[in-house]
Amino acid sequence: MNTTPRLTEPEETPEELESLLAAATTAAADWGRRSPHDRADALSAVADALDAEGQSLIIEAMRETGLTEGRLTGELKRTTVQLRMFAEELRDGSYLRIALDRQDPDFVLGPRPDLRRWLTPLGPVLVYAASNFPFAFSVAGGDTASALAAGCPVLLKAHPGHPETSRKTAGLVRSALQSAGAPEGTFALLTGRQAGVSALRDPRIAAGAFTGSVAGGRALFDIASSRPNPIPFFGELGSVNPAMVTSGAERERGEQIAAGFVGSFTLGTGQFCTKPGILLLPRGSELPKRIAELAQNVPPARMLTSAIADRYRERTTELADIPGVEVLARGSEHADPSDIPQVSPTVLHAGSVADLLSEPALLEENFGPCAVIAEYDADEDLRAAISAVPGTLTVTAHLAGQPDDAERQLVSGLVALAASRSGRVLFDEWPTGLAVTPAQQHGGPYPATTAVSHTSVGTAAIDRFLRPVTYQNAPEFLLPEALRESNPLGLPRSTHQPGASQDWAPPQ
Amino acid sequence: MNTTPRLTEPEETPEELESLLAAATTAAADWGRRSPHDRADALSAVADALDAEGQSLIIEAMRETGLTEGRLTGELKRTTVQLRMFAEELRDGSYLRIALDRQDPDFVLGPRPDLRRWLTPLGPVLVYAASNFPFAFSVAGGDTASALAAGCPVLLKAHPGHPETSRKTAGLVRSALQSAGAPEGTFALLTGRQAGVSALRDPRIAAGAFTGSVAGGRALFDIASSRPNPIPFFGELGSVNPAMVTSGAERERGEQIAAGFVGSFTLGTGQFCTKPGILLLPRGSELPKRIAELAQNVPPARMLTSAIADRYRERTTELADIPGVEVLARGSEHADPSDIPQVSPTVLHAGSVADLLSEPALLEENFGPCAVIAEYDADEDLRAAISAVPGTLTVTAHLAGQPDDAERQLVSGLVALAASRSGRVLFDEWPTGLAVTPAQQHGGPYPATTAVSHTSVGTAAIDRFLRPVTYQNAPEFLLPEALRESNPLGLPRSTHQPGASQDWAPPQ
Structure with a gap:
């Protein structure tokens, strides 16, 4: 069954790339504003779709990567468990870190307005798939799952080591998202090497995520950092452990x-x-x-x-x-x-x-x-x-x-x-065989990663694709549902009450 | 009383800079491992010292910056309130985001080990003081307070616009830290422009923080990003609001x-x-x-x-x-x-x-x-x-x-x-006059900041100087106190119990 995978995949034309970037940008406004529950349902639908087609995905991946059926079965399970784990994270809602400061006329530094802070999606994310995990760090892997969970559309640069597995998986992801009501452009596959670099330079891309070699990852990090508007680049590069x-x-x-x-x-x-x-x-x-x-x-x-x-x-x-x-x-x-x-x-x-x-x-x-x-x-x-x-x-x-x-x-x-x-x-254990759980940390100082404050495995991976926004003195009808006084989504919040700041004042 | 501040400040010799960097590196291991309560006491001591010398600091700052007594009195209060606010954050302890995953033989992806995750300090931080806040964004300002709170020693590059105010404040910070038992090297002042750039290139510096112009901030961000080991650079640059x-x-x-x-x-x-x-x-x-x-x-x-x-x-x-x-x-x-x-x-x-x-x-x-x-x-x-x-x-x-x-x-x-x-x-309000509180967000997409996921004002500013570390299957005696089973520091933790993962499994 084994055949050599093509290592050079078709390049997108500039027009095709433009249309993918435009669609991702349009999708960002819609997908990012869906309620966490809506996105959770969509992620669960993706997990179900991959599980339903597990057998054919595994056969394709065996052919392309030479990995065993046992290994790939476990890896696909990890991939769908990961998607459901992020769905649960969304339903829980504490990942939004909602903080409310109540209006406080007696605040120690002068009257304080009503402030409501939460985390919002960064925008379209460019994810580079890894060679060594054709499922768990590839098309529907941890980077994709956490970016989609955060509310960011994903442009996925496929790894040329498993092109057909990538296409098949991408087709399932796209149709599951579509059936779950996600906007067109929430997920798309890129195959061209040059398109993968051009997309990183595009001002509409808000972050990059990568798992691979130090040389490749550093080159991409340098592109992300030297853009006219630099963006976060979450590269997981080399490690000697x-x-x-x-x-x-x-x-x-x-x-x-x-x-x-x-x-x-x-x-x-x-x-x-x-x-x-x-x-x-x-x-x-x-x-x-x-x-x-x-x-x-x-x-x-x-x-x-x-x-x-x-x-x-x-x-x-x-x-x-x-x-x-x-x-x-x-x-x-x-x-x-x-x-x-x-x-x-x-x-x-x-x-x-x-x-x-x-x-x-x-x-x-x-x-x-x-x-x-x-x-x-x-x-x-x-x-x-x-x-x-x-x-x-x-x-x-x-x-x-x-x-x-x-x-x-x-x-x-x-x-x-x-x-x-x-x-x-x-x-007294060995570092391979990483548990995908809330307290996991998969990251470290450079060159282990390009973003030492983050993890690419475990529920905290969602933090990479979020940024804080505060609403000050906003009328109820203009607040996102998550921040409204009535808390219609029932999300967890921490509240800072008036009068709590007096201890901070200088001694008289 | 007004005299022109010298805009070129003395350069540290390479030997002086080396000794400051070495001292900060030595201090990092000690200061970073102090309990949050110890660091809180030290921050409170700094606040008290600044308040006690408030009158002379304000007089010096008036002379150097031309700002009014009223404005500077308010700003100094903000500065010491900020220090006490971070002290309270430390005493509360939830900023550490401690997460415990209990050992789980039935974890959906195979037996899960005991995992304990928390946030640890990045290491020595280089802070560049701003021109426009001689107290609140300068020597003992928000960047310094949040970095010290996180457990990071601070090398503070003074702004040449208020050199004597900077020296006076730095002297108070140093002696208050020393009296509170902080290690030598926890805080030091740099005055030389070239030293401020050389320090950013030094491998021992783990992060940079800056408030100032787009041109200056971008130049420093580029240095931080193009180091052999790139580091996070938290630049708050230009904004049209x-x-x-x-x-x-x-x-x-x-x-x-x-x-x-x-x-x-x-x-x-x-x-x-x-x-x-x-x-x-x-x-x-x-x-x-x-x-x-x-x-x-x-x-x-x-x-x-x-x-x-x-x-x-x-x-x-x-x-x-x-x-x-x-x-x-x-x-x-x-x-x-x-x-x-x-x-x-x-x-x-x-x-x-x-x-x-x-x-x-x-x-x-x-x-x-x-x-x-x-x-x-x-x-x-x-x-x-x-x-x-x-x-x-x-x-x-x-x-x-x-x-x-x-x-x-x-x-x-x-x-x-x-x-x-x-x-x-x-x-229906105006953006100046920023409340320093938990739900504040002072940041934004580039060029507002170089690090869109963070804030430089409010308690969340401490996140910039922390990174996650997980201990797997660690014997109790080797765990940091904060993560021990007995929880001797009484810190808040979230715990993931065994058996909670079964919902994530693929349907049978």
């Missing part, structure tokens, strides 16, 4: 840790942004040997696209050739009927933490089934390693179940440092 | 509207970012004549700095010279003992809305006591004007107390458009 193991943890469950690590860095053939790319082990650890053995037993698997495979081959060779780097397991490349190569895992040993830190290339993401091990002697090594790693999505620590005093001290000093370099700090 | 008056409102209270408008656009000699710079009146309105008369009666007043006065003179001449623009009141310039000129207001009449929109220069902020009037014939004129205005902090509408059907229809169609172009839509 360092993990460390204490000697207590190794003594207690070394085998389990080795197996868990290999399972995590080779999951999805290493093509996850949460892949643990660096493992820090105590000096003299037995784990490198065991990890190499386990990695050698992982069967080769197809990479997502030829471009990713080429880049991975190049980067892995570059790292393996660094003087002093030992190749513990040398991955091999195999032909695949798709013409996109299959690869097996590579494990590199950089030596000491000092050796690791002396080569910046070892600290950069290598997208694919390759991991780098280094050994630490003292607390300072770990501190130095975590400090030197570029901004990362995650930092992982494996500890003993009952850490002794030395281990407690070692780790206590590292946790805050890890939090300052990442968006998620995790213990 | 269009206001419109219906014929019903004019009939009902034309005189009051004319007086209110003149009071607002000439307040602070027109040097407020919320100055209503454009007034849209019904065709044939009597108000332009009355506005010109009232403006001619406003006595000349000193501008803040020579640079601002020069720019204002140049821009006002440029606008007055546009063919078709009628000068209804021609402002005059007068000598002042400070050598910074005094000016009286200028009122320009652009003609019709079509005339106004044909000259982009008329739609750009002119910082000073100048306003542009245009007359509209139909609904479409107002829609066109609001659409054409660059992103703005505010849009104002003056309506009849009991609008007739035609007026209701006219305005209903405009409110959503106004909200899409601005951060605050107000009715």
